[in-house]
Amino acid sequence: MHYPEPITKLMDSFMKLPGIGPKTAARLAFFTLDMKEEDVLDFAKALVDAKRNLSFCSVCGHITDKDPCYICSDTSRDRSIVCVVQEAKDVIAMEKMRDFHGLYHVLHGTISPMDGIGPEDINIPDLLKRLQDDTIQEVILATNPNVEGEATAMYISRLLKPSGITVTRIAHGLPVGGDLEYADEVTLSKALEGRREI
Structure with missing residues (x-):
């Protein structure tokens, strides 16, 4: 089945997550399309914030937003x-x-x-x-x-x-x-x- 390119890209992104196959990726992509734009933006911001603001503790290697960790x-x-x-x-x-x-x-x-x-x-x-x-x-x-x-x-x-x-x-x-x-x-x-x- 042929999907518009933005949906295909979104599905491909979901399939990079562990345990997500093509069917689940399609379900998640269409669920995302039905979400309010504000919720989608919050979700995207949470992903970016987690990636940018978390690092590993320089002492123990645990994930943290402050170094050293708590x-x-x-x-x-x-x-x-x-x-x-x-x-x-x-x-x-x-x-x-x-x-x-x-x-x-x-x-x-x-x-x-x-x-x-x-x-x-x-x-x-x-x-x-x-x-x-x-x-x-x-x-x-x-x-x-x-x-x-x-x-x-x-x-x-x-x-x-x-x-x-x-x-x-x-x-x-x-x-x-x-x-x-x-x-x-x-x-x-x-x-x-x-x-x-x-």
Whole structure:
């Protein structure tokens, strides 16, 4: 079916989002056309503002509109524990349970040789720099329990063992192959409680 060019461009833009195929993109495009112009402009402004005004914290790598982020700036947090996660959305998932009061380090990915992603391609060098601070006593590896997450956790644990820092791994209360962002607070809390040294 042939659509006018503006609709085709809009559909192509929606299809760049994860999980959006041609049918959903067409539905979203036509829904957008039915919206009030004011709402469409607000939506477009929200997209542009998010892209322009958000960056990554220079300390932990979490997404933020202020540097350092609100977690790194919070002096009441336990600075002796750093929880290492894959993505910024994992920090948000961990914060929802309200049981962890330490700091975070966001890797922005995992080691994946099949995809050509090595340790230097994710935020591991910055983690090593942070750990030179004698304040940090424990690193909790909270990467996803899938092949890449496990490989990344094992790599980091081997790097840190000689340093004398306690390295723990969240327990497998999470389903293997699952993602932190989709886990409920109880599951995350149990996984954190059952962490073990690796």
